[in-house]
Amino acid sequence: MKENSETSKWLDAHYDPVANLYTFSSCIALADLHGDGENKLVVGDLGTGSCNMKLKVYRGTGLMSENTLLDLPTGLVSFLMDQHEPRTPAIAVASGPFIYVYKNLRPYFKFTLPPLEVNALEQDVWNQAREMSVPSAPTQMDVTGQFDVEFRITVACRNGNIYILRRDSPKPKYCIELSSHPVGLVRMGKSVVVGCAQETLQGFTQKGKKLWTACLPAPVTTMGVMDLPTRGFQAVLVGLANCEVHLYRDKNLISTIKTPDVVTSICFGRYGREDGTLIMTTKGGGLIVKILKRTAVFDDRDSAPGPPLAQSIRLNIPKKTKLYVDQTMRERENAVAMHRAFQMDLSRLRLAAARAYVKALESSLTPMSSSLSEPLKMNAVVQGLGPSFKLTLNIQNTAACRPVMNLAISFLYDESLYSMRTAFFKIPLLVPGLNYPIDTFVECLSDKGISDIIKVFVLREGKSAPLLTAHINMPVSEGLALN
Numbered sequence: 001m002k003e004n005s006e007t008s009k010w011l012d013a014h015y016d017p018v019a020n021l022y023t024f025s026s027c028i029a030l031a032d033l034h035g036d037g038e039n040k041l042v043v044g045d046l047g048t049g050s051c052n053m054k055l056k057v058y059r060g061t062g063l064m065s066e067n068t069l070l071d072l073p074t075g076l077v078s079f080l081m082d083q084h085e086p087r088t089p090a091i092a093v094a095s096g097p098f099i100y101v102y103k104n105l106r107p108y109f110k111f112t113l114p115p116l117e118v119n120a121l122e123q124d125v126w127n128q129a130r131e132m133s134v135p136s137a138p139t140q141m142d143v144t145g146q147f148d149v150e151f152r153i154t155v156a157c158r159n160g161n162i163y164i165l166r167r168d169s170p171k172p173k174y175c176i177e178l179s180s181h182p183v184g185l186v187r188m189g190k191s192v193v194v195g196c197a198q199e200t201l202q203g204f205t206q207k208g209k210k211l212w213t214a215c216l217p218a219p220v221t222t223m224g225v226m227d228l229p230t231r232g233f234q235a236v237l238v239g240l241a242n243c244e245v246h247l248y249r250d251k252n253l254i255s256t257i258k259t260p261d262v263v264t265s266i267c268f269g270r271y272g273r274e275d276g277t278l279i280m281t282t283k284g285g286g287l288i289v290k291i292l293k294r295t296a297v298f299d300d301r302d303s304a305p306g307p308p309l310a311q312s313i314r315l316n317i318p319k320k321t322k323l324y325v326d327q328t329m330r331e332r333e334n335a336v337a338m339h340r341a342f343q344m345d346l347s348r349l350r351l352a353a354a355r356a357y358v359k360a361l362e363s364s365l366t367p368m369s370s371s372l373s374e375p376l377k378m379n380a381v382v383q384g385l386g387p388s389f390k391l392t393l394n395i396q397n398t399a400a401c402r403p404v405m406n407l408a409i410s411f412l413y414d415e416s417l418y419s420m421r422t423a424f425f426k427i428p429l430l431v432p433g434l435n436y437p438i439d440t441f442v443e444c445l446s447d448k449g450i451s452d453i454i455k456v457f458v459l460r461e462g463k464s465a466p467l468l469t470a471h472i473n474m475p476v477s478e479g480l481a482l483n
Helices: 120-131 322-333 335-362
Strands: 010-016 028-031 040-045 054-059 062-068 073-079 090-095 098-103 106-112 138-146 150-157 161-166 174-177 182-188 191-196 200-205 210-215 220-228 233-240 244-249 252-258 263-271 274-282 287-292 376-383 388-397 407-412 418-420 424-427 435-444 453-460 468-473
Touching: 028 073, 028 263, 028 274, 040 073, 040 090, 040 263, 138 182, 150 182, 161 191, 182 220, 182 233, 191 220, 220 274, 233 263, 322 335, 376 453, 376 468, 388 453, 424 435
Parallel strands: 220 263
Antiparallel strands: 010 287, 028 040, 040 054, 054 062, 073 090, 090 098, 098 106, 138 150, 150 161, 161 174, 182 191, 191 200, 200 210, 220 233, 233 244, 244 252, 263 274, 274 287, 376 388, 388 435, 407 424, 407 453, 418 435, 453 468
């Protein structure tokens, strides 16, 4: 459902096409940096790729502060370092071979990778983490859970596979083989959603079982999770190369947002004091901020073209009964005999149908003439409640350009039940393509509430066999004759 300005579920809060922000979804975060209940937007700006790399902080629609980075940022997260009140998060930025930690928007720590000697209390944790390995170089990663309880690490690698690692497992527990390379990876609840290079969106369980596949109209540029805990709503935001952002809940497309440029990064969460804020950056360096309306309602029905949702629901097939098993065994043991009996009955049915068709053609019992010289078509209409009925015959010459003449109509009926003013009359010349209505009147002579068939014959002068034959089922007379 493409949204226009009247039916859109989003408010256009801010759009700056020249914000000069060049980043990806992994380098955007929303955090309450000062503990005042107002979230700021933290962006790791790539600059030109070789210079002007900066850590920028936005408040509202304006730039609040910026710090220069020495190398390209590859990831950015906010985390809590201590238990002091008010609890204000720090910002960790992965840039080149270093991880920079900023506290109160000022440089605080600098970690070099690979690390130096670690704390002895953490040595066991790092040794266990070091034992985990995947067959190929990781490109994207998602982590959930707690290390001491249970955790899962979902890793997308350059070989086109996705590996899922669990606690106390040095090797991948599950492997998802994709038909094309993954370009986006997000976790939504207990499922993993992957955007692939072949313009598809696929959903998998935590054990790697494929749940669904949705086809996309354009390549994926970025992905993000839309989480609204107050409404219990979760969905996946997918930025596409055709200047659209699609919102999917499972495989259902529930909303489409048009953007002025291709979206390169997406972040949804609390910005300022608004919980439902969607922040996007574009390929040209623009910044887009949208706020979800409080009255917005997302329909779970799929608006994308294709088969209905009910088609993908697995049927509740009942268990096999003893009668079903016995019938299956009988069919298996007597398959040849049953097939021969079926073919014999089918041949007899075809023979009976062919004989009836030939008989109808030879006796002209069809409402359409089989003669090539007089191609005619006729239907009859009975009007009235009785005892007087009006009988209308509609006759049409279906030839392309040749008229038909020297025809007559005759009626055959039970003279003890009916009487007709004219039981035989000639038909005028029939011009091709025109419908000729011929009327006559039938009088019912019985008051016992019975009816019969009146036969109509279309005759040709000099021929004994009729060209057309029609049987008219007369209705029961409901009226009373007037003396």
